[in-house]
Amino acid sequence: MYSQGLIGADGGSEETQEFLDAFQARIDAEEKIEPTDPMPEGYRRTLVRQIGQHAHSEVVGMLPEGNWISRAPSLKRKLALLAKVQDEGGHGLYLYSAAETLGVTREQMTEELLDGTAKYSSIFNYPTLSWADMGAVGWLVDGAAIMNQIPLCRCSYGPYARAMIRVCAEESFHQRQGYEIMLTLCKGTPAQKEMAQDALNRLWWPCLMMFGPHDGDSAHSEKSMKWKIKRFSNDELRGKFIAATVRQAEFLGLTIPDPDLKWDDSLNGGKGGYHHGEIDWSEFWRVVKGDGVMNVERVEMRKAAWDDGAWVREAALAHAAKRSAKMAAE
Amino acid sequence: MSNETPLWEVFIRPRNGLAHKHVGSLHAADEALALSAARDVYTRREEGTSIWAVRSDAIVASDPARAGQNFDPAEDKIYRHPTFYDIPEDVGHM
Numbered sequence: 001m002y003s004q005g006l007i008g009a010d011g012g013s014e015e016t017q018e019f020l021d022a023f024q025a026r027i028d029a030e031e032k033i034e035p036t037d038p039m040p041e042g043y044r045r046t047l048v049r050q051i052g053q054h055a056h057s058e059v060v061g062m063l064p065e066g067n068w069i070s071r072a073p074s075l076k077r078k079l080a081l082l083a084k085v086q087d088e089g090g091h092g093l094y095l096y097s098a099a100e101t102l103g104v105t106r107e108q109m110t111e112e113l114l115d116g117t118a119k120y121s122s123i124f125n126y127p128t129l130s131w132a133d134m135g136a137v138g139w140l141v142d143g144a145a146i147m148n149q150i151p152l153c154r155c156s157y158g159p160y161a162r163a164m165i166r167v168c169a170e171e172s173f174h175q176r177q178g179y180e181i182m183l184t185l186c187k188g189t190p191a192q193k194e195m196a197q198d199a200l201n202r203l204w205w206p207c208l209m210m211f212g213p214h215d216g217d218s219a220h221s222e223k224s225m226k227w228k229i230k231r232f233s234n235d236e237l238r239g240k241f242i243a244a245t246v247r248q249a250e251f252l253g254l255t256i257p258d259p260d261l262k263w264d265d266s267l268n269g270g271k272g273g274y275h276h277g278e279i280d281w282s283e284f285w286r287v288v289k290g291d292g293v294m295n296v297e298r299v300e301m302r303k304a305a306w307d308d309g310a311w312v313r314e315a316a317l318a319h320a321a322k323r324s325a326k327m328a329a330e
Numbered sequence: 331m332s333n334e335t336p337l338w339e340v341f342i343r344p345r346n347g348l349a350h351k352h353v354g355s356l357h358a359a360d361e362a363l364a365l366s367a368a369r370d371v372y373t374r375r376e377e378g379t380s381i382w383a384v385r386s387d388a389i390v391a392s393d394p395a396r397a398g399q400n401f402d403p404a405e406d407k408i409y410r411h412p413t414f415y416d417i418p419e420d421v422g423h424m
Contacts, residue, residue, distance in 0.1 A: 036394040083374075090371045097355045100337070106357060107334055163354070170375070313335060316359035323360065 032158040035101035055095035056120035094163040125292030136199035138178015151231035211238040337386040342378035
């Protein structure tokens with residue numbers, strides 16, 4: 001999904017060819033780039049954009065699930081959901097910290113999210129309408145996120161790769177708890193199973209869109225691959241996600257809402273893969289550009305949280321200043 | 331006063347007997363808030379038994395542009411390593 005962060009990224013650089021070649025040689029040798037290392041301006045800008053978008057996605061991603069904490073059907077589910085949402089806040093923090101090493105401040109990034117300059121994953125602009133959505137979000141949305149994030153653990157930028165290692169270690173519980181919710185619903189009453197199927201129907205296509213446009217339409221992918229920010233193309237990752245998920249859906253006894261989904265032995269150089277139906281890219285672009293069901297509400301909630309917390313931040317800083325002045329006087 | 335909350339680096343001791351290791355950073359207004367946030371963010375799964383938090387601007391770092399000058403001289407000092415010295419096997423483990 002974080003390849004969505006590359007949409008519109010300007011990877012242009014004005015460095016000399018010699019500088020760019022030396023940088024590329026380090027990348028090709030699988031050396032990690034650290035914050036104080038020389039790097040092309042385009043590399044830095046691309047990372048700021050992608051990591052910032054990734055961080056925003058974690059933080060905005062707390063909202064659709066936070067919505068269900070008070071209505072979780074049991075204490076066990078409530079504890080799991082609370083822990084998951086808390087993890088996402090932490091993931092946002094790891095990622096903001098990684099972006100900050102590139103010379104952008106937390107305040108700047110927050111302002112860009114609130115004024116709409118910075119984006120977050122399109123998936124969070126869909127509503128979570130029933131309890132089954134908590135299952136489907138964990139299973140599919142976190143599943144798709146993990147598919148994207150595992151290769152990011154090998155990203156050429158050190159702080160991003162290290163943040164992703166922590167995120168991936170924590171994220172696998174998210175997917176498992178989601179799948180377990182789906183399992184419970186699918187073993188329940190016909191109405192519960194129907195609820196699970198409905199959640200899958202609504203979230204399937206938006207999840208496929210998380211991987212971003214088709215490779216041919218993904219203008220900035222090539223440079224990111226060359227710089228090893230990205231290791232696999234959008235379509236490759238989408239294909240892996242589908243292949244992993246189809247079996248899991250079969251086990252649940254649910255139907256993936258794509259009549260054109262078909263296995264083909266000849267894909268992926270003989271390893272096989274699925275053909276899938278046409279993704280509605282007009283919907284994708286509509287949501288990315290701000291016209292999804294939840295776009296306005298999500299940003300309004302983040303803005304309210306930021307504005308309502310302003311006095312706390314100010315009070316904490318004032319208290320710290322007062323204490324250090326007092327200590328200096330003693 | 332700047333309205334940006336200061337940055338801290340967080341170090342965690344994973345187990346008794348091990349050294350504190352850098353795990354990441356966070357923003358906090360003062361020492362108490364830094365420790366409390368570090369506990370919430372970095373030790374949710376029993377990752378540690380002790381936390382250090384240090385203001386990032388208090389860290390002194392070597393200049394990456396002088397990395398060669400600083401660290402390359404150690405490269406050819408192989409006599410600082412035990413394997414440089416030949417000891418007959420008959421002597422036994424040393």
